[in-house]
Amino acid sequence: MRTDALRTAEEIKRTQGDRYELAAILAARGNNEEALRSLETSYEQRKLSPWVLNLHVFFYLRNNPRFQELLRKMNLPS
Numbered sequence: 499m500r501t502d503a504l505r506t507a508e509e510i511k512r513t514q515g516d517r518y519e520l521a522a523i524l525a526a527r528g529n530n531e532e533a534l535r536s537l538e539t540s541y542e543q544r545k546l547s548p549w550v551l552n553l554h555v556f557f558y559l560r561n562n563p564r565f566q567e568l569l570r571k572m573n574l575p576s
Contacts, residue, residue, distance in 0.1 A: 518545055525555040534564050541568055548574060 521536035540546040559565040569576045
């Protein structure tokens with residue numbers, strides 16, 4: 499499953515695919531900085547889902563000021 503996730507992440511990067519999905523994979527792998535960049539891109543593309551607040555893979559991003567800013571921009575509780 500790890501190999502599939504990494505393959506999917508590389509495919510998303512290569513094709514400029516769904517950044518939200520990429521952020522979830524990156525966060526699950528512990529790559530928080532790149533996950534935040536992908537979430538910010540997803541927000542800019544107007545594709546960031548409100549479910550970002552509830553997805554367990556983003557738990558370790560919750561206290562990050564950049565993540566909090568995304569929540570604020572989306573009018574979601576922090």
